[in-house]
Amino acid sequence: MNRYLQDTFAPVHEELTAFDLEVTGTLPDHLDGRYLRIGPNPPTDPGEGYHWFLGEGMVHGVRLQDGRAEWYRNRYVRAQGDDFPPNTNVFEHAGRTLAVVEAGGTPYELTHDLDTVGPCDLGTVTGGYTAHPHQDPETGELHAVSYSWTRGNLVDYSVVGTDGRVRHQTEIEVTGSPMIHDCALTEHYLVVYDLPVTFDLGMVAGEPPRPLQATDRLIDQALRHGTAARQLPYSWDADYPARIGLLPREGTDADVRWFEIDPCYVFHTLNAYEEGTDVVIDVVRHDRMFATDFSGPNEGPAHLTRFTIDTAAGTVREHRFDEHSQEFPRHDERLTGRRHRFGYAAGVVAAGVRTGDTVLKHDVVSGTTTERRLGAGREVSEFCFVPSAPDSAEDDGILMGYVFDAGTGRSDLVLLDAETLEDIAAVHLPGRVPAGFHGNWTPTA
Template structure:
């Protein structure tokens, strides 16, 4: 049976609403808002060919305020017409709660209570949007790299203003048609990954149709019918691996490319400039979708630093430690600026699911602290929330859902970001399946 339909990957089908949730410990007073997280949650049986990335999106949220856990809700993102329900990220921007997916998908707006409003076009971005925009803390703008199999060898850098509209967009020519899940931002550069996971016509059909026919067939089979089909991206040994630096107000012709050893990057921790170097901390996979075509399961992945020496025209690579991990996060007040700390979910030895540990990296001291949350438990991505706007880099809390197989339910765990000690546990009425990204959406009065 498909592993991504079993255990904590299995979907939940009941939409729950619960108020005044039980809490162990004390919810900090500064937490006034919603913790939101999204993931794939097939509404019907997708069959054995199901790829984890292709399930309909479901958002899970907990409202915290006044030292209480006021409510929990989980809701499907309800697609309109032939759209695909976003399943990869959920965040607050320009006063709107947005559910995001990549590869040409349209963002969807949700209400505060997580009901679906409908598509939100952002004004618009060519070829759809991305799952991984990065907000510049100095301007509040969202910087993003969008891709789609319909765009051939073009990807799009866009900047969305605080009004929710695109103010700047640049086409960038890449080697082929890569999957570009994330990007990075520094003070002067936008960082582009051009890596060897690429659109594969053979994954769409037995024969090799023309590109537009392949696209139409994929949309028809996967998005309209809901029938499981493989994700049409796979590892390409012949594709070069490289990092591009685009001046933030430059044109596509201004990108400067730097070759690296073959690898794949789903997620950036953070990036910044140091003299003529550009430092990029990522979780590095040796390869992806080379042997397993149902989900990311090609062995361990490690926190790695790429240092782009712009003067010498080369890249140095350094692995921080030997913990396999994913879903790196940091204090996003430091986006594009030098950081010291990062956090990640430890990945179980089998490489298929997260384990029971939360990791804290000190990239200056070169040390890693591991907090085990209990044998058999499964952690998800943890995001950082500062104690106050001017608090220190690790002065605050981490928020993330943790599944407890002993009870069959999940908790929202709140950890001290400095020590990884328990602050509070919010006990949920149901299970939050293994999923993707979450964010803290502060009450407007707190932002």
């Protein structure tokens, strides 16, 4: 049976609502908002060839206020027409709760209680959106790179303002048609990854090559209507050059500078910043992706790695921080695009993205990593950082994320002290939150 339909990956089929949740420990009084996370959750059996990235999205949320856990809800994102239900990230911007997916998918707006409102074009972003916009902490604008298999070798850089509409958008030419899951932001640059996981029409089983103009119809049929067992049409291309691009924020394609690196793949950026003429980019680096396993990201361990681009010399240095296999890196997002010291990640056991019980804390200045093991039978997910106050120090805050407990068969929303990784509180949920993707703390305005 497909590994992404078993154990903690297995979907849940009941939409639950529960109030006044049981809490172990003490919830800080200053937490007033919702913790939201999304992931794939196919409502029916998608077949043995199912790819984890292609399950319909389900959002799980907990409302915290006045030291209480007021409610838990899980809801499917209900797409309209041929739209693919977003399954990759959920966040709040310009007063709207948005569920997003990449590769040309349409963002969807949700209510405060996580019911589906409908498609949201973010003020005419063309060609779909992305799973990983990055917010500039000074301006509040969202910066993003969006791609689609229908666009050939063109991707879009967009800036969405605090009013929820596009302020700036420009096309960037890349080598071929790569999967660009994430980007990065510095004070003056957008960072673009042009890496060797590329569109592969042959991944759509049983279909002969088609002209590019037919590609959108073919993939729409394959992904949204269940043919080809929902194969992801991207695979590793050993002949594709790996490179990182720096685009000045208000620039155009003509202003991009490209820097070659050794072949690899990057799903997620920890953070990036400028230091003199260097651009420093901390990522989780995979040696390859979708080369032998086409059901999910199962190509061996991934490590926290720093790329330092010397823009004066035109060279890139690469440094691996430690040997922990990990994914889902996060940082204090008040420092997005600025120099950071700390990062946090979920430890990964064996191959793929099956997480264990370990939360990792990195000090990229001292070069040390601290492990916090939550106990046998527990599986962590992505943890995000929530500062204690708007002006608190970088490491003064809480790490927050869902943890599955095999002993109870249910999940908890776990809060850890970001400095010590010690327990603060756990909110006990009425059901299981399947292994999924990304989430965020959305404070009450």
